[in-house]
Amino acid sequence: MQAGKIVQRPSGNGTPILQPVTPVDKPSEGSPHSILASAAAAVSLDHAQSSSSSTSAASKGKPATSNPTASTRSKTIVLTDAGRAPWYNSVGEPVPAYVVGIAGGSASGKTSVAREILKKLPNVPWVAIVSQDAYYKSLTPEQHKLAHQEQYDFDHPDAFDYDILKQCIKDLRGGKSVEIPVYSFVQHQRTSETNYLYGPAVLIVEGIFVLHDPEIRELLDLKVYVQADSDLMLARRIKRDIVERGRSVNSVLDQYLRYVKPAFDTFVSATARHADMIVPGSHNEVAIEVISQHMEKQLRNRSRKLRAEFYKTPATQIATSAAKDAHVAPMSPYEGLGSPNERRTSFANIKPSLKRDQSFGLSAPYSTSSTSAADEAGLPPNVILLAQTPQLQSLLTILHDRSTPTSEFTFACKRVGTLVVELATTLLPYKEKEVTIHGGRKHIGHEINVSTLCSVSILRSGAVLEPSLRRAFPAMSLGSLLIQSNEEDGEPHLYDVSLPSFIRRRETAEKSWVFLLDAQIGTGAAAFMAIRVLLDHSVPEDQIIFVTLLASSQGGIHALNRAFPRVRIVVAGVDPGLQKLRIPWQTATSSGASANKQDRDVSSESLHNAAVDEDDLSPGFNRNDNLHMLASPPLLSIDRRFVSNDEAKQRSQAQRQGSVGQSPAKGSRVVFAITPGCGSIGDRFWGTGSR
Numbered sequence: 001m002q003a004g005k006i007v008q009r010p011s012g013n014g015t016p017i018l019q020p021v022t023p024v025d026k027p028s029e030g031s032p033h034s035i036l037a038s039a040a041a042a043v044s045l046d047h048a049q050s051s052s053s054s055t056s057a058a059s060k061g062k063p064a065t066s067n068p069t070a071s072t073r074s075k076t077i078v079l080t081d082a083g084r085a086p087w088y089n090s091v092g093e094p095v096p097a098y099v100v101g102i103a104g105g106s107a108s109g110k111t112s113v114a115r116e117i118l119k120k121l122p123n124v125p126w127v128a129i130v131s132q133d134a135y136y137k138s139l140t141p142e143q144h145k146l147a148h149q150e151q152y153d154f155d156h157p158d159a160f161d162y163d164i165l166k167q168c169i170k171d172l173r174g175g176k177s178v179e180i181p182v183y184s185f186v187q188h189q190r191t192s193e194t195n196y197l198y199g200p201a202v203l204i205v206e207g208i209f210v211l212h213d214p215e216i217r218e219l220l221d222l223k224v225y226v227q228a229d230s231d232l233m234l235a236r237r238i239k240r241d242i243v244e245r246g247r248s249v250n251s252v253l254d255q256y257l258r259y260v261k262p263a264f265d266t267f268v269s270a271t272a273r274h275a276d277m278i279v280p281g282s283h284n285e286v287a288i289e290v291i292s293q294h295m296e297k298q299l300r301n302r303s304r305k306l307r308a309e310f311y312k313t314p315a316t317q318i319a320t321s322a323a324k325d326a327h328v329a330p331m332s333p334y335e336g337l338g339s340p341n342e343r344r345t346s347f348a349n350i351k352p353s354l355k356r357d358q359s360f361g362l363s364a365p366y367s368t369s370s371t372s373a374a375d376e377a378g379l380p381p382n383v384i385l386l387a388q389t390p391q392l393q394s395l396l397t398i399l400h401d402r403s404t405p406t407s408e409f410t411f412a413c414k415r416v417g418t419l420v421v422e423l424a425t426t427l428l429p430y431k432e433k434e435v436t437i438h439g440g441r442k443h444i445g446h447e448i449n450v451s452t453l454c455s456v457s458i459l460r461s462g463a464v465l466e467p468s469l470r471r472a473f474p475a476m477s478l479g480s481l482l483i484q485s486n487e488e489d490g491e492p493h494l495y496d497v498s499l500p501s502f503i504r505r506r507e508t509a510e511k512s513w514v515f516l517l518d519a520q521i522g523t524g525a526a527a528f529m530a531i532r533v534l535l536d537h538s539v540p541e542d543q544i545i546f547v548t549l550l551a552s553s554q555g556g557i558h559a560l561n562r563a564f565p566r567v568r569i570v571v572a573g574v575d576p577g578l579q580k581l582r583i584p585w586q587t588a589t590s591s592g593a594s595a596n597k598q599d600r601d602v603s604s605e606s607l608h609n610a611a612v613d614e615d616d617l618s619p620g621f622n623r624n625d626n627l628h629m630l631a632s633p634p635l636l637s638i639d640r641r642f643v644s645n646d647e648a649k650q651r652s653q654a655q656r657q658g659s660v661g662q663s664p665a666k667g668s669r670v671v672f673a674i675t676p677g678c679g680s681i682g683d684r685f686w687g688t689g690s691r
């Protein structure tokens with residue numbers, strides 16, 4: 001197969017095309033597909049750092065001499081398209097990825113079939129192809145010497161390390177991040193590089209012995225065997241191995257006759273009996289179509305519509321099941337979207353699963369003042385509310401006041417941010433430290449290991465807390481997650497994962513303490529998704545500290561507690577309401593294929609300036625003078641940078657005048673608003689939205 005990583009990008013007419021990219025590929029400036037490309041970068045985030053030897057393009061047809069590093073490049077293939085919808089259930093447990101195994105002889109066309117399937121699934125975001133080659137056993141120096149003389153048998157089932165391949169499939173299936181080894185066919189060994197891979201909804205594993213191991217077969221949802229004539233496989237292998245794997249005709253033939261053909265006849269072809277489908281190695285369009293349709297159906301069945309699921313559930317039913325088992329979260333992060341009365345009934349019946357002080361052993365003076373405030377506000381036991389002093393109240397009033405000018409709003413935000421961050425830092429694991437004080441005496445104090453700390457902002461509003469955190473820990477690593485609510489169903493979708501390298505590595509992630517930042521918690525849907533991302537990376541639940549300025553006491557904060565009771569939520573202020581509403585929404589429909597991507601590039605002004613149409617309001621919504629929008633999307637420019645205020649204004653003006661090749665189309669979207677609320681805190685902080 002062709003070396004190198006590819007991502008799928010829609011062509012101008014909307015037809016998917018496959019493009020080889022090097023691991024250091026970046027979204028091209030101004031590309032309308034930059035969100036897609038950025039999501040691809042999210043899944044293969046580490047490439048830029050880890051793949052130092054992978055800077056030259058691997059393209060088919062180039063002689064090995066002109067492309068000497070081609071075969072050291074990963075065969076891992078990643079496709080990401082739209083944002084990733086929730087991959088977990090209402091208690092926060094991940095729903096397994098769909099795993100397809102493709103086996104068959106060498107050069108039968110396994111990889112090509114996998115890629116064709118991938119092309120047929122344009123609506124399935126986050127698909128990855130992993131090659132079994134990455135899991136060849138390490139060779140001893142003696143075996144290594146033999147391998148260079150074509151005297152080592154790479155076609156025997158014992159040549160592979162099934163345990164680590166199994167673990168990799170298990171991890172990816174369970175939603176965990178993994179490091180995929182990069183195999184070199186020239187050096188006959190794994191290189192020092194690995195590819196970080198996280199979050200595929202569909203995983204395709206291909207390799208000659210993918211159907212050999214019974215435990216691996218157990219992990220596969222669909223088993224495919226690619227069948228091709230031996231002469232066709234040999235012809236393809238000669239061409240490929242000379243071009244891509246640095247071989248000569250003689251060496252290919254020697255290896256083929258000594259090992260490849262006998263092993264194929266004895267072991268590989270025998271695995272065909274385990275397959276659900278036998279696919280021809282050529283002229284296989286119909287088979288690929290059938291497989292893709294089957295997969296799409298399976299994926300539809302697995303898709304999570306948490307909000308819809310729970311919105312339909314009557315409150316009494318929720319309350320009853322909650323009372324039965326206080327530790328099982330019966331509601332989604334979207335709970336609280338029924339009428340206020342329904343919400344009160346359901347919450348009243350749910351016993352808290354942890355006692356605030358008991359569970360975390362918070363030390364005075366912080367616990368006493370803030371926990372009593374949290375108790376009074378009816379917040380769950382993992383929530384720590386800042387003591388509601390007149391000083392804090394005055395700052396929160398500035399934030400609540402819709403007439404507050406941007407500069408004052410930003411200033412107050414930073415001050416409240418500092419207070420809430422300082423409270424959050426008291427939860428860190430300080431250790432005793434002995435120092436020598438003036439006069440030479442010893443003194444026992446405390447210290448914190450800053451190298452284990454980092455922050456992850458939920459973009460874009462979470463970044464408003466970064467300045468406060470940076471002031472406390474200037475050298476702290478910062479990461480981010482781009483989560484946006486889907487325009488059609490309001491579900492959160494994950495678009496970009498940019499985590500500090502020590503979270504991407506499991507061993508260090510297990511020791512890390514993460515401040516997860518977002519400006520407010522309404523439905524809690526984005527917080528829910530972000531916490532799941534950190535848990536998928538093995539950050540311990542009780543080492544995640546969610547820091548936020550404002551929460552709705554009726555909202556998803558309760559569902560967060562039931563799903564993730566050990567995540568502490570530190571919050572400055574609490575407002576009573578959470579409203580679901582449908583608002584008119586100005587989308588920009590482009591004439592080109594990139595319409596969907598560019599639709600995201602809508603100035604939040606269009607949201608804020610849009611009048612709420614009475615007929616469009618969801619049931620139970622009361623027009624409220626103090627109501628602000630919570631769910632405005634981040635301002636994304638097409639080249640993935642956040643646009644400045646001026647840029648945003650120019651863009652929205654251009655959109656209104658139709659001068660960017662787009663015709664505005666009126667639609668509507670679901671948003672959730674904390675009431676009375678502070679509006680879209682991110683927009684107000686950076687001055688990019690209305691008040």
Ligand SMILES: Nc1ncnc2c1ncn2[C@@H]1O[C@H](COP(=O)(O)OP(=O)(O)O)[C@@H](O)[C@H]1O
Pocket residue numbers: 001002104105106107108109110111112113236237240281282283284
């Ligand atoms: N259906 C097909 N028609 C023509 N060439 C093909 C087809 N399938 C695969 N090939 C070619 O055969 C070679 C080996 O295919 P590949 O998919 O890499 O095989 P495998 O992964 O089984 O080793 C590649 O050069 C590929 O372009």
Ligand SMILES: Nc1ccn([C@@H]2O[C@H](COP(=O)(O)O)[C@@H](O)[C@H]2O)c(=O)n1
Pocket residue numbers: 001105106107133136147154155184185186187188189207208260
């Ligand atoms: N160092 C190695 C390792 C493996 N091979 C050959 O690769 C074949 C499997 O890869 P496919 O992409 O063809 O499925 C297998 O037949 C091995 O002979 C190698 O040549 N050198």
